[in-house]
Amino acid sequence: MNVTKEARLVNTERAKAIVGQLTLEEKVFLMSGSVTWEELVNSMAIGQHYNYVPYAAGGNERLGVPSMRFCDGPRGVVCGDKGTCFPVPMCRGASFDTQLEEEIGHAIGREIRGHGGNLFGGVCINLPYNPGWGRSQEVYGEESFALGQMGSALVRGVQDEGVIACIKHYAFNSMELSRFNVSVDCDRRTEREVYLPHFKDCIDAGAASVMSAYNLYKGTHCGHSDYLLRKVLKEEWGFDGFVISDFVWGVLDTEEAANGGMDIEMCHTKFFGDKLVEAVKAGDVSETRIDEAAMRIIRTLFAFEDAYRDSGKAYDTSHIGCKDHIALALKAAQEGITLLKNQNSLLPLDKGGIKKIAVLGKLGDRENIGDHGSSRVYPEYVVTPLQGISAMLPNSEVIYYNGEDLEHAKSIAGEADAVVFVVGYDCNDEGEYVATNEEHNYMANAGGDRKSLGLHADETALIQAVGPVNSNSTVVLIGGNTILMTEWMDCVSAILMAYYPGQEGGTAIAQILFGDINPSGKLPYVLPYKESDLPQVEWETDHQFYEYYHGYAKLEKEGVAPLLPYGFGLSYTTFAYDKASFATDGDTVTATVQLTNTGTREGTEVVQMYVGFQNSQLDRPVKLLRGFRRITLAPGETQTVSISCPVEKLKYFNVHTGDFELEHMEYPVYIGASASNADLLTGTVSL
């Protein structure tokens, strides 16, 4: 049931007719979240949690207008207490598997319908300017193109189940501690080329709803921004759906928000409702604006509810946390977990050869599926790394120790046939943040932006002291984004980045450690040697400027070598790239290569295409990711792989004309295994 924009626009006249029959109060009611503050707070007091049931807004029984019923994400569906907990999007981003992401979208859509919801508020596609952003686990990586591709896949999957996909947080929401008061600024090209394209990609993919951000952009609250909401989103991009506010503090002024283009105040009504009715009566907000909002809401809800009803599907609670969905969560972890180092082919470990294995580190036996903010999903169970490893080794001795005493950890490591350190972050280190003593609080006091991009001092000390004791040592990293490794990477033979791998994460980690699964994830961010290689951010501030360059594009532009390049990830097999060719038909650029599995086992490679802008007359990145494909090959198998990218994606934003324009020049094009030139074959196309 593909609820495309075209299918939605069919309902325009019908929606307008309904709007014509509604009173002002009824129209404004559609624009108002129905959850009372007491309900929000009390639900937590009676042992439930945030968004335990879908949060409703609007609806009109008299004329048969359904309510909008919001379910949060993106780690899964937040409602209830047995939802499937997928890996966080950063892990899914590392899989570069848009098809899998679409399947996850389908699963999420089914679970939302199972809860009685009809909107998924969990397509989070903010670009992390600096990886210390506490909520960057909720997004797919640092690259705008990949954010757009993965976000669009989730949108398609969710909406194909008759559930509205809501993309967030529009826009520039890449800081947590200051999210309520920071005003972000950047120049126009940065805005259009770096921070907005992935939002537009998701709109183009059909996303029918957008959530505004808490922060300000150039001094205006995003939820009040006529520029962002009306001019860019609704007019330039032709967005036909409705805009909802971020919760409780996303609308701060009746008139500004309504006139700015806000359609629904979520999730409870403070500035819309009666105040909005008054503002209309006083002439401060035009009734035309109210009619527009009401029409957008009705048109969208009709389209989705009709499509769902007509599909004959009636998902019940049996889909929530069902076997198939959990299997999908496992698959996402298997594909996302990224092998960063594998000296002397330590991994995969030999199941039969390990009589005793030591698991060290505070996170070894932690049910660690991400932060405790609004994206927290409550699955029926979580497999910890220790549980995964011990299930893999029923005939071996497994010792787990948190690693506090280094001498004891050393003695355990010395006796073991292999050592696995599980280190990194949890909800206390990073995540959505609301301080307990502030009025801005409906959750817990934890998380926030990271204080450092490295491991905790005690974890670094543990790896440095104990890693060298046993040459069969592997570090498994848990966390939502970049974790620096410079200080300790030489102390162990293997390193696996597991992100927050979801409820089956422990299973996937063990399957990869012991070779049941061949790793295929690739870093969705650059891994620098040091923090100062990245853009610097003042996390607690009321003003932040986002420069044009961040991530791998910044390092490459400045000639700074990364520790590991964007798109890097090892496999238990090897791949060879050969016979690259590059072509253009004027509308698309295509790179073609022969990929061969030169190793001894089946494996999957994420083939990446980059386009270079070295010949530009302007200040542009050296190169940018403009395509990727996952290819699975048997040992010895060769396949010709083609990746195409629309020329539209090569354009820059001309601040003088206000349009995206193509530079006519020769473009280097690259195809290969990572963003490092050493991993790429290159050629040129002329446009």
Next chain:
Amino acid sequence: MSNSFENIQHHPVYPGKVFVTQMKSSRYHWHYDYEILLVLKGTLQVHCGPDPTTLGVGSLQLFNSKSIHGFKHAEGDNLCLFIQLAKGLFEDAQNDRRVLHFYLNTASPKYPTTLPSSHFVRSAAHIGLASREDGFAAALRTRALLHTLAADLVSHVPYDTRLYPSHQQSAEGEMTAAISDYVDCHLHDAGLAGNLCKALGMSEKTIYRYLKTTLGVTLKELIDTARLERSQQLLTDTDKPIGLIAEQCGFLSESTFYRAFKKEMGVTPNEYRSGDTIKAVDGNIQGYLEFDSTEAKTLLQALATSES
């Protein structure tokens, strides 16, 4: 079940067994229960792990489930509180293969606890006192205190988590148990050490390593201790002539037996036999002896209210 295994009968109301006893010595043994030892009076030498320690009054040590341990008689009388905690207290249904392995020895605190060690001494003494009261309420109180102790251990004592293959305990522990069992059954054999290696198919070096890691003793020390213990038992429980006892315990001659016994016990076998009235109270308990019960209560009360 092997010789060195001790089967512990739990109280009908609470998941464990609590008792005070004079501890002379015990053979190396293991049980599924966790065991907490608190010395109320005198001293006791403890063998568990590579470093034997001597515990004095107010010292407390925890023996993990299935860990091989043994006690050796020290100078003078002693009195000890034993709290044997069911393994199930530390199990959760989802992770039934897991065994928690604690590090708690107040006499030799290799790993610091996050509560002062006196907290555990007081808790143990309170459990000792509660268990000595009659009635259902006292039994319930003991149960509550045992659960609280279990929670305190998990919260405040360093531990690692071990998952063993379903068919065995730790490889070292199992091997040590086998060695100890063989020694106990072949004390009369003058060539015991050599035959043990043959019987178990292990080199002397391997056996040495196992014993050092698990008990901190050499094979010779293990055999000597076992022989001496057996001889003490035969001296007190039987009327066998001393020459026969020496032979049955594997001493080369009666005079060798006299010298070794006198050196270790400070008295000759004859003096020991005539002067010693202590009898084992319970065949199920390894070497735990009778004592004066009012004295125990006084000592427990003192430790239950001690500051440090």
